[in-house]
Amino acid sequence: QVAHPFMLEHYCPPADWVEMAKKTELEFSRVILLSEKNYVPREGAQPAPNYNKNYRTPQSSTPIAPWDPRRSPEHDLPNPHTSNTTPKNTYHSNSAASPTNVVPSGLENENVERAAIVNRGSGQKAYETWEEFAERMAAQAELIKTKESPREKQSRESREQYAAKSGWSNKSKVFVWEQDQFDKAFYRRTAIAQNAEVYEDLWYQTTPYQRRYWGHLNQWDVCPHLPNQPPGAKPILSEQELDDLEDDIYHLPMQPISTEFPKVTNEDVGPAMLQTVRAAFARGADLQIEEYHFPHASIIQYLRFRHGFDAEIGTWNPRCHSEGSHILNHDEGAVVVKKLLYEPIRTELSIQTSTAIVDFWNTALNLTPTLDSLPSAWDISPAAPEDIRLVCNRNIVACQRVFGKNNKDMFILLPGIRSQHQSEWFVATSDATTVLLVYRSNWGTMIEIARGLLELGIPFRTVIEMSKSKVPSTPWSYNSAGLGYRPSDFHFTEDDYLQYIYTRNQVLKSSYGRAVRMAGGITGRIAAEIVPEAEVLGGPVYCNEVIGKLGDVCYVDDKLDDESLDMVCGTYRITLKNAENSHSKTSLWPRYNQWFSTGLAGDQWSPRAEEFYQQRVRDFENGTFVLHNSKEWKIKYRFDVKPLSGVLASSQALASNFIRNSSLF
Template identity: 25%
Template sequence: MASPHTPSVESTSLQYFDGHILNSRGVFGVHYGNPSVLLDIPLPEEAPAPTVSNFRSSDFRRPSWINPNFPQLLLLPRSNPFYGPIFSCLNFNKKTVHTERVETMPLGDTEPRVRWGLQQDLIDRWLHLESLLLLTLHYMTVLHGGSAAEGVYTFPTPIHYCYTERNANSPSDAIKVALNSRDAFLPLMAHLSLMFLLLEAKNTDDGWRQQLNRYTRLPWQWIGDLEASAVGDFTIERLGGIIDLTQSKSHPDHRIPQHVRWLLPYLLGKHLVPLYFFYGHVIPPTEPIPDALLEVGFVPTIEELAYLRSRSGAVTFSSWSVINDSVWKRRSGAHPSTSSLSPSAPTLPAYDSQAPFDSPPTATYFPAVERDSGQKRGEDIHAFMERRRLHNEKRAQHESPDAKSRCLAQERHASKGAPPGKKGARVFIWEEEEGFYIRHACNRIDTADLWDNFTPAQRVYDSFSNQWDLCTALAPDEEAEPDQSLYDVGDDDDFFPFHPPDSQTPSIPSAPDVPGREVIQRRTGERAVEVLERAYDLHPDDPAEDPDNLPGWQKQDVLTAIRFRFGFEEPITNANSSPQIQNTPSPWCSWCVGDANWAVPETSALPTLLQHILQSDLQEAAANLSDMTSAASELALGWDVAVTILNQGSEPLYELCSLGSESSEPSILLESAATVLQVVRSGWGGIEPTIRNLVRLGAAFSPGWPRPTDYRTPLAPHRPTLSLGCRTSDYRPTLVDFAAYVQRRDAFVRSSRGRTALFYGGIVGRIACLVLSDFEDVACLEPSEDVLQTGARVSRRNGEGELHFETLTKEEINLICGVYTIETGQKSSATEEGQQLKFISWWPTPPAFYLSGLNTGWWNANCERWFVKRLKDIHNGQATLMTYTQWKNKIRFNKTARKVTEKLDKVAAQYLAARFA
């Protein structure tokens, strides 16, 4: 006899199920089913919808039978949503929440009264958050034209659950109040998610966001952060719910099918929302079926029921699959196979590149990991630590003496055990979700609050990445707080203070007469600035990036640059023998060598050489002006690096290898012939020192990793789109916007993919060096296969295999440069949305920088002066964001210098072609 949880067929490792199942209660239609639910779908009395007056924490973390008044609960996030700049103040559990003792002297009493409650600072943060969420919800509802649908109500707001009162009789009661109040934010977040979904479906452009910004005066960064959170990010999985389609019209919840009918078209096949439709035992169903299900044919038939009954097991399965973007049908080979059972014209896309399965997996479900956290999905903390240890061993092999000294100093500071300061190490806290620990970044303020909740053994510092990891699983037997009685918080309902709203209405209920009521009632968008300033740790008097002391750049002597970039040394005799060219120093000469403040000596022959370069002809120049024209120069002798010209398209690509290098050692790929000769002249030696010097120089190159010709990497993993969001044409940036950009940019650059920015040179490379303190060591590391497989490849000569190198996507480069999308309000057929778009940015994108007079092939003194001034203007509120055209005009500077850079590459390419002819 089959056990109660024996599925009808062997399980697989897939993580969702679409199709029909049969258990003792009847038939369920399943849309994106959660495997942990399918084998044991709860009864209505086991998982009722949460009530407004009483609920347990688990009620918002498991699928329930949907109440028609609160369909927004379908959109509750499956995993912990309390992360990011907006919601991190809610991220605590019964052991980490901060409560405090409160003493008052009631009138007429002789002894102080002792009560317990949340810390006042946390109360203030929650009040501000709640008021801003309610302001946002109110105007989103207005923009929608009223309530989501008839009979859809707003859940009582968090302040109804008494977190402001600080009147609990014991610490454990205070913790209960805090937990209940925190969980009351969940239905509020779900309601906002519902409004995002409806407004997106109703509007074909971003006009509603512009109206929301105008009505509320909420900063654009607030709207962007809210959309990037669990509220507006519909790439995250939702909790979903169970929908009873068997109830007759006489049932008090008869409105359920009506509510499903209006909501289903927004969910089916569009979002990761598990839906469990209960059809019962009577097939075909006698009660009305929502049109959305009928349209895709996702309704059990007599034949389907017979097939389910023919299979063994307490729970039997009939999976359905996607065969293209518009057809959804039973899995090939499933019985019965008559075409009449296949649904027609559905709109259910594939959620996974793998085939659907016939039964839910028994493997552990792995929650999604935080973007740019460094954790891989399915990786626990011990596996993460081991992977990082092995990675650090490789880094140690390439570690410079300066980097080693820096790491040792950081380790000595970390050994003190104090939380890091503003410019100290990054902190990640591992939070348990569905029995699994997920790594979340923590800002400085929250770190200071949570630090002492972890014992020293539960805090691990890594000097290579300059990061702390805090996790109770590192020492599960240790407790930071010995008094466990404080945390003896059960699921009983003995203590549940609650102020019921005056009436259950679709509108947002008014705040009860409790402390903080005036904050809730005085909802203003300007308050969001204060919330975001704290979230991004913004202190105008102490900026995270000090323009007067920027790391990541070391000034190169001008004479050294002239010698190694141009192959020029002052001749012993004056080189003015050329009759065509006058030796007159001009300002453009200083721009050509990267420092406008450097005065060209009047007797120098450098202007003569630069004039010949402008004419792309060094043959007429005196032999002693350039080593490219002198047969006696060191350049004409043997080189300590092997150079190969790879013909890739119309432009040559140069491969540099160490003489006698190992087959596993990377090559260096360069597009600039002038940079190739600079490497040769500089005599840096092997590949690793060359990589270090090129990164320090700010030149563009790519380490190429050898792979055989038949090498094939697996499919690249899905990468979420990176974007700073959309703004209106009248958008004016603030320091909050810049701080948010810096936080997202830095998190990406520190990721395994982000280090690729070091190889782009120019503005992208300079920003990467600013973010990565150990950028030279990082540049020398071999990339992981999952990063390399998303890059590019070139074929080596003579069939010697291929070179694979890392690349960034356009979205990733735009994130590094701080690009925002602007809707001009004009129509355009050039975009899918039909709206004319333009793009503005904090920094010029590579195409604009490439055409600038700043671009001489390396990051020079002119570049750094401009970079520092721009950063100062940003911090002083004097910077404007510019389009590509505006940037191109703004940083044009000296056109002749740019022409010299182009011509130098041309004559260098001619020299290399002749040498290797």
């Protein structure tokens, strides 16, 4: 009979096994006892082998009778591939966690060919080991290289370069080789559901020698069962092993290890030590920090200097307004103040000014504003009066546009040709509105610019020029564990808070502190309490990250790693209840990138953000500690982030167009 090809591939034994079974059946056909489901070899015949490691047959003393189409159904032997109790896809798991038992219930595991069971869509063949699979994939890759077009070759090489530098991507598929539960010598290729945290854990626990990328398939194979490094290879520690090193990234001095051990006593010193530690790290001790207050300007000054809009002129231009649910009426100025995060500052606005603020909001919400269509209240508009029109003196502060990350614009502010204040370092920003803010504020030196941006809580970088050949290699980048891993039932206490304060301050008092403060956002606000202004004004320390490029010239600054940011935000990796190998990043403060997706971020440190920060500090002082994961932070502080983001993006686009098209730059 002719079987379906799919059935032959997945549910029938290999052809050589069928041939061997036929020979066996011919040898013992006359002595098979069907009713006993056993056989008795004829006199002088060799008994069937009990185990053959080459064919991975089950270790069983009970032989299996060959199939006979004439026998009755009640004499049929149990078949794991045709069990009526077997749910669909029992043998082919494509989830992040493999099933604990891929054999249908009711069958003895020794009677099942474990190595014959592979996951559907994994690409692994029955009985195929990792070495055999890797050899087959390598041969397949070489064959495809000989047939691919130039465009396909370019795409593959781009994927391989990205994989070598950054690891997995959102479009790549990741497989892990898991040991079979019963056949410990067999490893099964299992697809991992796309989950960034699960991928991070896999990369965290393995070395490059345990990972293999197939560019022609855009697939990763992670093999935890392989050695960390082959014999004679250059040792590469996994990120998990790096965490176990006694030397931390801040190179703190360490006490020499003593070889003399104190005598064991029966004294209960635990309570006394805990009391001493609490006293040392009490809030009234050295950890107490002076409060820092941002000098917030009024909403009128914010619009004037940050966006170049003069609200005191009084303007209303419906022709520039778009249509949508976020468009406001002329008498809703207070609503705009709230949406711009300036509600905590009580400012009495005239009707004329309030109407102009709404006009700014509605105009900025227009997705296609152009410089020519801007009302005269904008200082970058061609129709702006002389007294408010933006003037950029590039002889004092010059602006150089270079290529930043992903070829996006990066603006370097440096002393102009007539400046009397030269500097060893310059200010860099990717925000066009920040560039125009510098010119509107008439800051004439690098120190004035850096101080002004620090006071406003605007992210920026301090850079120095360096030739491309002298740029140091980029430091290692690894997945952040923050303050460490905690179990699913972790409960944050005051002792944990004291430990967080100590660790946070160690980071901020190190050479990394200046980079954290310049990063802005919630981490920059926390750093403002610890990192003095002078640390920032001293310029870069390590110069190990390229911020922008122009020809053979690179602009470099200190690299700020995720580990430092997560420590400052009080981030823990909490084990998920239903998945022991997965973790949720839970933090005391919103994590750095998470902060900018909330409705509190804005384009600089706002009064609303300061109100949130002060309330959170008061909660900690009162012993109230509530941690949130990324999703909870986003939901809890979302507010009207969408329209605000649209307004800020529109202002950014206008400023960028002005810089590109103006003769002043």
